[in-house]
Amino acid sequence: MATAEQINEQDVFACPICLETLKSPKSLPCLHTFCEICIGEFILSTEQRAEQKLSNYPCPVCRTVVTPNNSGDKTSQWAASLPHNFTISSLMDSSKSVKQECHLCKRRDKISEATKWCCDCTEALCEECLQFHGIMKFSADHKVFQIDEMNSPLIIEEPDLSIISDSCPVHTSKVLEAFCFDHQQLCCLLCITLHHRKCEHVQAFEEMQNLKNDKISMLLSEVNDIKVKVENVMKEKNGEKEKLDIAFSEIETEANTFVSSLKDKLDSMLALFIKGLNITREESENAFEDKMKTFEKISNYFDKLQTTTKTVEEHGTLNQMFIHFEKSKAELKSVLKEASSVLNTSSISEAKLVKSAKLGEVENIDGLIELKSIKTIPVEMSAYIKQLFPSDSSVLSKTSPAIGFENVILKHNKTIDLDGFDVYGGVFVSDEVIVIGGKCEESIGKLKAINILNERIVDEHTFSTIVKRLAFDFESESLFLSCYRSKLYRLKFVDAFNSEMNSKDINCRYGGICISDGVLYVIVNKTVKKISLENLQQPLEMCFQTNTNCYHLNGLEIDSKNNRLLYTSENYEVVGTSFDGSKIFRYKDEYMKKTTSLCVHLTGIILVGDESGQIHVISEDGERRRTVLNSCDKLKSVRDLCLDKSCSRLAIFAPGYIELYDVCVGSG
Template identity: 50%
Template sequence: MATVVNESDIFTCSICLEKLKSPKSLPCLHTFCELCIGEFILSTERRAGHKLKSYPCPVCRSVVTPTKPKDETSLWASALPHNFLIASLMDQSESTGTKQECHMCKKQNKQNLATRWCRECSEAFCDDCLQLHNLMKFSADHRVVKIEKIDTLSARASEPSFIIDTCSVHKSKVLDAFCFDHQELCCVYCITLHHRKCENIQAIDMIENKKDKIETLRYELTEVKNKTGKLTEEKDLEKVKLNAVFKQIEMEAKTTVISMKKNLDGLLGAFMKELNLIQEEHDVSQEEKSESLKTFMNIINQLQDKSKIVGQHGTLNQMFIHFERSKCELKSATKDAISALNTDSIEDAKFVLNDTIIGVVNADYLGKIDVTKQTAIQCDQYERRLKPTSVLLDTTRPPLSFDNICLQHRKTIHLPGYSIMSCVYCSDRIVMLAGREKISSYKIKAIDISNENILAEYSSSERIKRLAYDFDSKYLFVSCINYQLFSLKFINEFESEIVIKNDDMIGSIMVFEGVLYAIVNKSVKSSSLEHLHAGTGSLETRFDIDTDTGSNCGLVINCKNKSLVHTSYNNALVCTSLDGEIIFSNEEMFQIVSLAIHPNGIVFVGTSPGKIFCVSEDGKQTRKLLNKTKKFVKDISLNASLAVCGNGYLEIYDVLADT
C-alpha cells in the first residue's frame, strides 16, 4: 500500500529534526543538512579513534564511501552532491505566490523565471535553457510540461516515471507491435529493420486480454515472492540448525581439550611425585657415602696426629706398637669406607617422553571437521521452486513453432463426482468448468488452478454443452443441449443471467471481437454481443457447413489471420474465412471432441480417446503432442496453458518450446 508522504517529513533533517539547510544527499538518497552530516562524520571518526575510510548513513546504516577519501574528513560533507530537487521544492513550498526559478540559471548564479518542468531531470527551465536542454541528445526526448500545470511534489508522487511507451532504441517512436517469434516489443522502425521476415507480429492494440496479463503478472510476482519467502525461511532454519551443530562441535573440542589438560595435569603430578622419590633416594645415598668418607677422613686425621706425637715423644717400642695398631685400624677403616661407597648409585638421568604424549605434542591439528555436503540442487529444480507455475514469464525457451511445440504436465485437479463436459479460461489462472454433479444437477464452477479453490458456483437445470468467455465484457456464454443459450456476468462471482433467443440446437460457441459465433443446425451463425445483451439481436446465418450439432464438435477462431476452424461431420478439420470460403481441410484425425488455437495459428485438437494433436497453421502438417491423458477427453481450452477436462478431472499442461 502506498504511503502518504508529509511535506514536513521531506524537508526535515533526520539529525537535527529541523528544516533542511544546504541539503546534501547520500547515495542511499537520504538527505541531511551539510553541517549536520559533517558533524556526524567527524563524531563517527572520533569514536573510531582513527581516520575513516567510509561511514554509515545515519538513517539506514548503508555504508558510504567518500569520492576523495584522502581529503580531510571535515571536507567530506561539502563534497556530497547538493539535492537541488529538495531545495527547489522547499523554495516552492515557502510561498504559493513565489515563482519557480530556472535551476540551470541558478547554478550559474543567475535569476530567471522557469516556464517548463522536465519530468526526467526533475528540474525547471527558462525558455533559453530549455532550448539547450532540447538540443542535448540524451535529453531531447524527455517529457517537458508547463510549469504552471504541475505541482512538482504531487506530480512526482502520483505519476510513475517508468511507465513509458517509447522504443528504447528509436527514442522518437512509440511501441505499437509485438513480435511473437522473438518475444520483443517493436516500433515501426524495429519492424522495418529487424523483423521484416518475422511471421508472428501483431499490433498491440489487437492483442487480447492485455489487462489480464497485468493481473497474471501481479499474481505471479506474489507467488514468486511467497516461494522466495518460504525458501528464505528454509535457508534461515538451515542456518540456525548448522549454527547449533557448529556450537556443539566447538563445545566438544573445548571439552576434549579440557579433559586432555586434566589428564595431563594428573600425569604431570604422578611424574613429579616419582621424580621426587628418586631424587630423595639419590640424596640419601649420596649423604651416606659422604658421611662414610668424612668418617674415614677423620680416622686418617687422628692416625696422623697420633703418629706425630708418638714420633716425637715415644720410645722405639711404642712406635712399633703404634704402627701395628694404626695399620690394622687404617685397614679396617678403609674396608668400611669402600663398603659404604661400593653400593648402587645414579650415574645419570634423562627425560623419556611417552610415545602417546609425543603424538599430542607434535600434533599439528586438534581434529578434523567432517563436513557432509549435500549435492547441489539442479538449476531446473531451483526454477521449479522459485518460478511461477505459469509459463507466461518464461523467456528462456525459443519461440513456439509447429516443429518445437510440446506439452508438459503441470498438475491434475481431481473433482470426484463431477462429470465435466466443457471448460474455458476466463484468466490465466481461473478456469470455468461446466458439468453434471448429480443425476439431474448441472453446475458451472470457477476454479483457481493455482490453489485448486472453487471461487464461485452457478446451478442450472439444463444440461450444459459448451462454454465461451469474452474477456472484454466479462460475460460467460453457455450453450445447452435443449437449444437454450444464455450468458452470465462473471468478475468475482456469477450474476445477471441473460437468456438469448434461439430456436435451434446449438453446438460449439466462440467469441471474437465483440461477436458471438456458434455452430447451429449445420451452419455457422453469429450476432454482436451488444445486440444480444440488449435483447434486440438474434443469431444470423453466415454460411452453411455439414457439422452435426448433436455430437461433440469444435469451433475456434484464428485471431492472427481472422479465419474460422471447425470440425466437419466426418471428423475433418476445416478452416474457412469468416464468410465461409474454405482455406484448408485436414482429414488425418478421428473422434475429435474439441479444438483450441494458439496465437501463432497452431491448432490444438482433443480426441475422445485422450490424445492431443497439433495442426500447423496451413493445415498441412499434424503432430501428436500427447499420447494419452488421464481419461477420456471432453473439452480443451488454451490460454497461458492448456486445460484438458473429462469425467471428474481437470489437467493443466504448460505449452512450451521443446529445447
C-alpha cells in the same frame, strides 16, 4: 564524472582527479587538495604500476615527491593519514548558502540564478532555459520542480513512469511501435529497418488482435504470488540460519567446555608429575649426600692412616710395624664394609623427559578438535525458478503472436494407443489427465482416465450403456456424460471415479454436452436444454429448437468470449446462436464433409472435427474456413476433439487412439 568543460579552472572546490566537488578533502605538502578516495586510489595504482612496495609517491598535479610519515603502514592507509583541509571544508560549507546557478547558462559562460530543477536531466534551470527545455521533444515530458520547494515535505513522491516509457531504449527519439516475436524485442521503426528486416514475425501494436489488459493483470497476480513464495523461502532460509546460529553457538560452548576439561586434566597431570619429580629429585639429592659423606669418611680414615703409618715407619719397631700393618688391614676392611652399604646402591645418573606416545600424537596434529559440517547440494537457479514460478509463467514464457484464424497451426505432440478401445468422446480434467468414454463390448460403456504424460490408465469405470459425450466442471470436480439409451450421468472425479452416480433417465436422446458458469447445456433430440448444477434434481429447461440429430454424434460448445452457443447440425453445419436461439451465423462448404465435433479457442476461433479425419478452423465471425490438419497421424476419422484449460493443446479422439497437438502460431 563531470567533464573538464563543466569545471571552472579556478574552482577550488573541484578535485583535480575526478573533477567533482571535493569529498573529505586531503592536502599534500605541495598544497594540492584531493578527495581522500581519489588520492588513495592514485597511490594504489602507482604502486601497482611499480610492482613493488612504495616508499614515496608523486603529486598527481605537480609531480612533487611526497614521503608519507607512516611509510611502514599499509599503502591503503596513507591517504587517510594525510592532513584534512579544513579551510576548503569551511569554504564549501559557507558556499551552500549561495544561490544555485543555471547549469545551461554556465555552459555558455553566463551567470543566472536557477529557479527550477529537472529530475530527469538532474540540472538546474533558469526561467529562460526552462522555456527551451519544455520546447525540446526529448525533454518536454521531464519532471520539473521549484528549487525552493525541493526539500519541502509537502512534495509527494510520484510514481516513476519513466520505467514504462514508450520511447525506444536504442533510438531515444523514436517511439516503440511493434514487437519482434523472433527476437522477443520491442521495436521502433528504426529498429525494424536496421535490425529486424529479415524477421518473419514482426507485428505492429495496432495490428495485434485481442490486445487487452489481461496480461498486466496476469503479471501482477503472478508477481504477487511469486513475492509471497520468495518471502516464504526467505523465512525458511532465515529459519535455517537461526538453527545454524544456535548450532554454532552450541558447538562453541561444547568446544570451550571440552578444551577447558582437557586443560584441567593436563593441569592435574602436570601437578602430579611435578610432585613426583620433586620427590625423585629429593631422594636423588639425599642419596648423593649420603655417598659424599661416606667418601669423606673414607678420605678422613686414609688421612689418619697415612699419618699413623708414617709415624710407625719413622719411630716404630719391626714388631710395631707388623702389628700396625695387620691392624690397618682389618680396620680398612671394616671401613670399606661399612661404606659399601651406602656406596653399593643405585643412583640416578641421567634424567630426561619422556612424553607419552599418545601426547606425541596430539602434539603433532593440527588441532585437538575440528568442525564437521555437511554442505547441501548446490541448488541451481532452475530449481528455484521451478519452486517460485508457475509452470505456465507469463514472465518466463516466450511471447508469441496472438493466435488467430490466419496463423493458427497444429503441431503433432504424441499419439496414445488405446489398444483397440472404441472411443466416442473425451475431455481434459487436468493438465495431465484426460477422461475418455466409449464402449468396450456390445452396448457396454466404459470410462478411462489416462495420464497423457506416461500414458498410463489412472482409473476405469464401466456403464450399462455406451458413453457418447463428456463435459467436466472444474469447480465442483464433476464429470457429466451423455449416453445412448437416453441416459445422462454425473459422477465425481478426483484422481479416481466416484462410484456414486446420479442419472437422468428420460425418454429422449442426448447429444452434445457442455458447461458454463454453473449451467449444464445439453442437446436433447432437436432442442438445446439446460439445468443449473446447483439444482440437478429439477427437470431440464428448454432453451430453443435446433436442427440436430442425436441418433448420431454431434458437438455443443459455449464461446465465452462472444457469449454464444455453437453446435453441429444434422446437415453437418456449424451453427452459432445466442443463448435464446437467435441465429448469429451458419457455416458449411464443400470441404466440410461430416462435422460432428467442435471446440472453441479462448480467442474465439472455432476448431471443427470432420469424420473424414480433417480438422478445420472457422473464423470468429463465422464467415471463413480453412483446413489446419489434412490428415492425422494414425486416425482415419475424428469422433470428438477438445482443448485443455489453457487452450494450448488439442486432443483428437477416434477408435483406438488419442492424438495430441500443440496449438501454435505459424504460417497458415
